[in-house]
Amino acid sequence: MTHLLEIRDLRVTMGPQPILQGVSLDVPAGGIVTVLGSNGVGKTTLMRAISGVYKVGGGEIRLDGTPITNRTTHDIVRLGVCQAPEGRQIFSSMTVLENLRLGAGPRGGREYEQDLERMLGLFPRLRERLSQKAGSLSGGEQQMLCVGRALMGRPRLLLMDEPSLGLAPKLVRQIFDLVATIRETGTAILLVEQNAKAALRVADQAYVMESGRIVLQGPATELAEDPRIRAAYLGGHVH
Amino acid sequence: MFDAFFVQQLVNGFSVGLVYALIAIGFTLIFGVLNVVNFAHGEVYMVGAYAGVVLITAWAPPLIAVVLFVMAVGAVAGFGLERLAFKPFRRFQDEASLKSKAMREATLLSSLAVSIIVREVVEKVFGGAMRPVPFESQLTDPVQIGELSFSTGQFVIFGAAVAMFAGLQFLLYRTRIGLSIRAVANNPLGAKYVGIDTDRTIIATFVVGSVMGAVAGILVALYYGSVFPTMGFAPGVKAFVAMVMGGLSSIPGAVICAIFLGLAEAVATEFLAQGWSEMIAYGFLLLTLIFFPTGLFGGARDRV
Ligand SMILES: Nc1ncnc2c1ncn2[C@@H]1O[C@H](COP(=O)(O)OP(=O)(O)O)[C@@H](O)[C@H]1O
Ligand SMILES: [Mg+2]
Numbered sequence: 304m305t306h307l308l309e310i311r312d313l314r315v316t317m318g319p320q321p322i323l324q325g326v327s328l329d330v331p332a333g334g335i336v337t338v339l340g341s342n343g344v345g346k347t348t349l350m351r352a353i354s355g356v357y358k359v360g361g362g363e364i365r366l367d368g369t370p371i372t373n374r375t376t377h378d379i380v381r382l383g384v385c386q387a388p389e390g391r392q393i394f395s396s397m398t399v400l401e402n403l404r405l406g407a408g409p410r411g412g413r414e415y416e417q418d419l420e421r422m423l424g425l426f427p428r429l430r431e432r433l434s435q436k437a438g439s440l441s442g443g444e445q446q447m448l449c450v451g452r453a454l455m456g457r458p459r460l461l462l463m464d465e466p467s468l469g470l471a472p473k474l475v476r477q478i479f480d481l482v483a484t485i486r487e488t489g490t491a492i493l494l495v496e497q498n499a500k501a502a503l504r505v506a507d508q509a510y511v512m513e514s515g516r517i518v519l520q521g522p523a524t525e526l527a528e529d530p531r532i533r534a535a536y537l538g539g540h541v542h
Numbered sequence: 543m544f545d546a547f548f549v550q551q552l553v554n555g556f557s558v559g560l561v562y563a564l565i566a567i568g569f570t571l572i573f574g575v576l577n578v579v580n581f582a583h584g585e586v587y588m589v590g591a592y593a594g595v596v597l598i599t600a601w602a603p604p605l606i607a608v609v610l611f612v613m614a615v616g617a618v619a620g621f622g623l624e625r626l627a628f629k630p631f632r633r634f635q636d637e638a639s640l641k642s643k644a645m646r647e648a649t650l651l652s653s654l655a656v657s658i659i660v661r662e663v664v665e666k667v668f669g670g671a672m673r674p675v676p677f678e679s680q681l682t683d684p685v686q687i688g689e690l691s692f693s694t695g696q697f698v699i700f701g702a703a704v705a706m707f708a709g710l711q712f713l714l715y716r717t718r719i720g721l722s723i724r725a726v727a728n729n730p731l732g733a734k735y736v737g738i739d740t741d742r743t744i745i746a747t748f749v750v751g752s753v754m755g756a757v758a759g760i761l762v763a764l765y766y767g768s769v770f771p772t773m774g775f776a777p778g779v780k781a782f783v784a785m786v787m788g789g790l791s792s793i794p795g796a797v798i799c800a801i802f803l804g805l806a807e808a809v810a811t812e813f814l815a816q817g818w819s820e821m822i823a824y825g826f827l828l829l830t831l832i833f834f835p836t837g838l839f840g841g842a843r844d845r846v
Contacts, residue, residue, distance in 0.1 A: 358635065377734070377738060405725050406736050
């Protein structure tokens with residue numbers, strides 16, 4: 304069976320330093336898969352490699368069975384893989400509307416208008432702020448904009464890199480509700496999180512990373528009960 | 543003090559300021575996108591001027607044809623410059639390289655190297671001396687308005703400055719490529735994530751900026767009546783100062799400061815000996831860096 308996204312033995316090296324040392328994972332069409340792991344284990348590197356921002360040193364990334372390893376980011380976006388990246392990377396000195404416009408890529412006209420309407424239905428806060436500079440939004444609004452911008456690209460696969468980072472608990476809940484809403488539209492999601500508890504609740508499958516390798520994987524409900532996970536990620540320290 | 547002579551000085555200073563502005567526009571556009579000073583911009587200006595003068599000397603076509611030809615030369619120069627001096631340094635992605643001072647300096651030096659080579663080649667081919675523009679093509683016909691005397695070149699330069707500024711604003715704020723250019727200037731990584739071909743956008747920026755630089759070169763050459771290999775240096779420095787005063791990446795800020803600089807130099811010749819007015823720009827640069835490190839217009843950090 305082929306999945307929407309298949310990653311096999313992925314290796315990424317930065318300068319002399321190996322960062323990913325053979326990562327394999329699958330995302331089924333329409334599913335939610337989460338990658339857990341503490342700071343610095345290589346989650347963002349994995350996301351950047353999938354989007355073609357970092358060069359891949361070995362292994363393969365396939366989308367619908369077709370290799371996309373080391374394709375350019377704009378090719379990968381065009382193939383339907385959009386990312387809400389770490390640090391949000393919104394265009395802070397441009398307006399909210401321009402940010403969403405950029406997310407839509409070359410699509411214009413009625414199609415774009417419809418997508419925009421849909422997005423503003425999903426994020427009513429953004430509608431009030433369309434002509435405001437994106438940099439003037441609150442952290443939560445910026446995160447919404449970041450996800451909205453990625454969705455404007457009509458992804459088949461949405462990559463989300465720690466969307467709940469630095470948000471107040473109420474907003475964190477909103478973000479995870481949003482993840483569930485997006486899935487209902489048929490978009491598959493690869494979610495990187497340090498908030499393991501919330502991530503395991505929305506995800507179907509989960510992978511745990513440690514120093515550039517997958518050390519544990521399985522259905523999210525099973526991992527939520529796994530004593531190792533409970534000790535390391537669901538116990539005392541919450542990021 | 544406000545005698546006709548003084549007003550005439552202001553008029554001339556304004557024209558000189560517009561010349562600086564013409565160069566500063568392309569210069570600032572490129573800086574805004576790459577965050578790196580393009581030291582070869584003055585040479586693009588010089589090459590544009592030489593290309594135009596060579597064409598005029600050979601065929602004496604109408605001004606519009608000369609400008610179109612120079613635009614094409616500017617586009618090729620911008621493309622080549624980007625591939626040669628800037629592209630090679632964008633292939634690094636590890637943090638150590640991205641943050642290293644050596645990398646930044648290498649990019650600075652590569653455009654400086656290209657500028658030196660281009661200047662030397664032009665000097666070898668055309669000689670180091672001033673080369674007059676054929677008289678019929680010069681834009682130096684006097685135009686008398688009341689007590690003030692203008693030249694046709696001043697009007698052409700004014701028109702070109704307005705057209706370029708307006709054209710660039712249109713490009714940046716009303717077209718798709720302009721949207722991409724602003725996105726790359728604002729957040730290059732974010733631009734990748736929305737599927738912008740950042741390499742192509744950077745090339746487009748160099749092409750646009752260099753077309754403007756080259757056109758500025760030929761117009762100024764026709765206005766002053768001559769070209770020489772080092773003609774790009776002094777106005778290039780002034781454009782750089784205007785860019786810093788304007789806040790590094792604000793095109794309107796750079797234009798205002800360029801005109802201000804031209805005016806200040808003209809006024810200074812009233813009070814200072816000839817050679818000293820050249821110090822004005824450096825003085826302003828120092829004062830800006832010491833007292834207004836983010837430019838005269840406050841901390842407006844908007845790129846492009
Ligand atoms: N561009 C880079 N250059 C050098 N080292 C990097 C780069 N990106 C990430 N790393 C290193 O790779 C490791 C994993 O980083 P990252 O993927 O950001 O981890 P995570 O997202 O899991 O916190 C860290 O040690 C980090 O310092
Ligand atoms: Mg990370």
